[in-house]
Amino acid sequence: MNVGIVAQKGNSRAAFLAGELRERLSTMNVSVTLDAATGESLGLDGRSVETLGDCDLIVSIGGDGTFLFAASGADGTPILGVNLGEVGFLNAVGPDDAVEAVTAEVAAVRDGDQRVRVVPRLVAVGDGWRSDPATNEVVVQGGRRGRGGGVDVEVRIDGSLYTGGHVDGLLVATPTGSTAYNLSERGPLVHPSVGGLVVNEMCPDEGMPPLLVAPDATVTVTVNGVGGRGGTGGTAASGSGADEAVVVSDGKHSYPIDAPTEVEIRRAETPLRIAGPSSDFFEALNKLD
Incomplete structure (x- = not known):
């Protein structure tokens, strides 16, 4: 059995715990x-x-950002999160319980009775390219926000027109991602037990409210123009960066696009699998204050 360990970069406490877990797992004949x-x-x-997708279990030590980093390479391998951050929507295990929780999870894998929670991820597909899966959200946006920036879009849900106009960007979030970027853009919170994707316009000139659609819906974003607030295909000042558009996956992976073009956002084939105990959604919400 092989366990991957990803500790928050630059966090000495996370590194120390990673070393402690490595030593304990070696006594159980587990490769790390x-x-x-x-x-x-x-x-x-x-x-x-x-390259950690070939592990049997991945342990993330840090905050939700570290968990997302680990998830980017998991490729469906279950991840157990140890929370050293402040909120911990994805990391349910405290540092004092980490060794016991990880060894219990290893035993469950060996016995064939591991239980995991399956969480959807998103993928964006364009002309000749495909994004890495996103656990939180996919955003289609201009090179910069505000005056002279943004994009002109039409948004369709399973082929039916929902909204269109000039926006800073268009965000599609999973229930997991509803508490992240989506929340800062005044999107709704979605309980983990509720399936669906949030479609949320970012600072539209004239727009529709955020929409919760089916988890298997396809959101098609047609980018008709970039920059020039309030007019299709407007131009921005030279060198401003506003004449660019980009698709961003989980705030990490960026894919430049040229208008006019279409981007399809839909559920990824491989979901995120979360091991270990469940976090208390409402307790974590209270930590956002």
């Missing part, structure tokens, strides 16, 4: 693979996080 940054912090060899 560290991501590159974690290995460097412990003076050991590590691998790129994108």
Whole structure:
């Protein structure tokens, strides 16, 4: 059995716990693979996080950002999150309980009775390209926000026109991502037990309210123009960066696009699988204050 460990970069507490877990797992005849940054912090060899999908279990130590980083390379491998952050929607295990929780999860994998929660992810598809899966959200936006920036879009849900006009961007979020960027854009909170995707216009000139659609819906965003607030295909000042459009996956992976073009956003084939105990959604919400 092989367990991957990803510790928050630059966090000495996370690195110490990663070393402690590695030592304990070695006594259980479990191989441990560290991501590159974690290995460097412990003076050991590590691998790129994108290669950890061949592990039987991945342990993320840090905040939700570290969990998303680990998820980017998991490729369906269950992830157990140890929370060293402030909120912890994805990380349910506290640091004092980490060793016990990880060893219990290893035993469950070996016994064939591991239970995981399946969480949808999103993928964006354009002309000749496909994004990495996103756990939180996919955003189609202009090169910059505000005056002279943004994009002119039409948004369709399973082929039916929902809205259109000039916006800073168009955000599609999973229930998991409803508490992240979507919330800062005044989108609704979605309980983890509720299926669906949030479609949320970002600062529209004239728009529709955020919409919750079916989890298997396809959201098609037609980008007709970039920049020039209030007019299709307006131009921006030279060198402003507003004459660019981009698709962003989980705030990490960016894909430049040229208007006019279409971007389809839909549920990814491989979901995120979360191991270990469930976090208390409402307790985590209270920490957002």
